[in-house]
Amino acid sequence: MNPQHSRPDRPLSINVVLATCNTDKVRELQPMLDKVSPLLRVWSLNDLSLRPEIEETEPTLEGNARLKAEAVFSLVESRFSWLIVLADDTGLEVDYLEGAPGVRSARFAPVPEGSSPTYEENVTHLMKLMSGCIKRTARFRTIIAMKGRVPTSEGKAASIEETAEGRIDGSITSERIGKGGFGYDPVFMPKGMNLTFAQISMEEKNRISHRALAVAEAAGRIRDILVRYGISSTETETGTLP
């Protein structure tokens, strides 16, 4: 069978595949992408019935985000004519710890081989390493890697490889404050605020966070790609991003 026949896309749709099964991440990205262009069709890995196990083996957030984007691109590229895969990686970088936990943010606390530390264990480990330390500056950084294939105005295929970044500077508190959020939120206080990420509403966090900034930049990049290749010709057509 000609694989084109089983492809679910229309000729002029650009399929945006989010390399995640995390429904919160999908919910955060979808409205931003909807504003970019009506030509975009957004798919999560759940929508495509995929659950790939991709080991994050690179030493940087950029490397891991690219590795995930490439792995998912290889998995789904035969299903779509035109597509852009988006994969993200996030880390907390503490200056006193020379950028740690960084890429190891999810796997920071030492635990027995084969198991993963809980958020609680990771925060406790961080508190222990920073006990009594004066220099407490830190930041969250999210990298979104994009890998895709879009049509040029001559009807050829152009390869897309880009990254977008979002970051928020702040400091690590000397104890947990607040009950909301997840991960390192109870000990991260954004610069210029007197509250930790665990004390502010989800709406506010989603407005200022590293991830929100990376998502906004990625959406802007996609808009630029559509304009660059004449897929959407004007800014009005592609909508206005916040």
Ligand code: IMP
């Ligand atoms: P991921 O790349 O989004 O899976 O994030 C890796 C790890 O960074 C998570 O397991 C959390 O420990 C931490 N992390 C990511 N984003 C946040 C956040 O917004 N607040 C607190 N911790 C986070």
